Amino acid sequence: MAVRIVFFASLREQLACSSLDWEGRSPQETVASLREKLAREQFPESGAVLLADTVLAAVNQVMAQPEQAVADGDEVAFFPPVTGG
Amino acid sequence: MAVRIVFFASLREQLACSSLDWEGRSPQETVASLREKLAREQFPESGAVLLADTVLAAVNQVMAQPEQAVADGDEVAFFPPVTGG
């Protein structure tokens, strides 16, 4: 499966990455499993920040829980708590 | 004692009076006693509207309760419930 991954704010800076196209071998992923694979495989040095409790995720631009399924073609975002307004 | 009396809104219309200078013989008046005397002596025909439960009063431009004393030279206002904003 191919998933578009995007990072924002402090997470983008700490991972030194705005976005990447991720290719997975498993046909089934969740937000949580994807997050763990990204931290381990894509960011072996800096990946710990992606696993912090405060990190939020969105699938196709809608807030998502860790157990939510991720499908081929999805856009998955990871970011710190929001601070607008 | 001399008291300046003012009326507003529907009360002003019903009494057909905006203001009057009232001269009382008694040295002691309250908002309630003044209101009764005005209704009886100054407005024998239309005075009932002045005695309605909803009528509010102010002494020297500050909201006043019926038992509040009225002194020589005061300005006493009577008006219906307010509806601004």
Added chain:
Amino acid sequence: MDIQVSIQPEDFDIAELQAALLGGGAGEGAVATFTGYVRGSHAGQALEAMELEHYPGMTEKSITDIVQRAAKRWPVMSARVVHRVGRLAPGERIVWVGVASAHREAAFAACEFIMDYLKTSAPFWKKEFTGSGAHWVEERASDVQRRNRWS
């Protein structure tokens, strides 16, 4: 605390009023405002005009007092109230309340508090003109309830 209260027949410029709320020190992070307009109908009847009467002197004093009470409850940096009197057409602005504070909680609460007390404690009276004649607007019980939730 910078308080300004104006009772006037003229319309007002909300951008100018809001700019005047800010001291220039950039301490204010939040401005909450309320604008009241003359509605086009009342109880199903089309409104032709509204006339606003007030008690000159007492009105200004009572609004200043309301704003000062708000400033005691919340950390307000500045507040402005403008209320029009005289004859107004549907769609015209009646009242504007603006409150500046460091944070939005205080700005919102003080603005709403001022409006709730203004509606129930400031000496203004509205007369409505419709096709079937003129009548004085009656006090809304819900306005009194809203004011009482602050005490």
Added chain:
Amino acid sequence: MDIQVSIQPEDFDIAELQAALLGGGAGEGAVATFTGYVRGSHAGQALEAMELEHYPGMTEKSITDIVQRAAKRWPVMSARVVHRVGRLAPGERIVWVGVASAHREAAFAACEFIMDYLKTSAPFWKKEFTGSGAHWVEERASDVQRRNRWS
């Protein structure tokens, strides 16, 4: 219900935004607005600038969703949200929320609801630049508490 959401680097004109809230039918008796500004200091340090990042697409969608939820809870006639992104100096406007309704209760409540959710649910991130460097603003626990009182 007329909803407009704009995310933009440019400043905005609050008088124009408020005029656009009113449909011209004079049904709206009440407009509540909130404007957020960049404060000049943070935790005692003078602020030189602020940078606002967002998630293009999701930000607009999430704010539209917040406004629609507000419109389900209160009888809102129209609402507009403008939020700036990019680099801003102290004293500059960041966000404007305006809500028009027949009565002030709904206008105030919806405006405050939108701000509370915008602060905690819309994907924006603030970075502050001070004399001692740059840092990302952290989530305020009080903002989360304020949002939770609506649920």
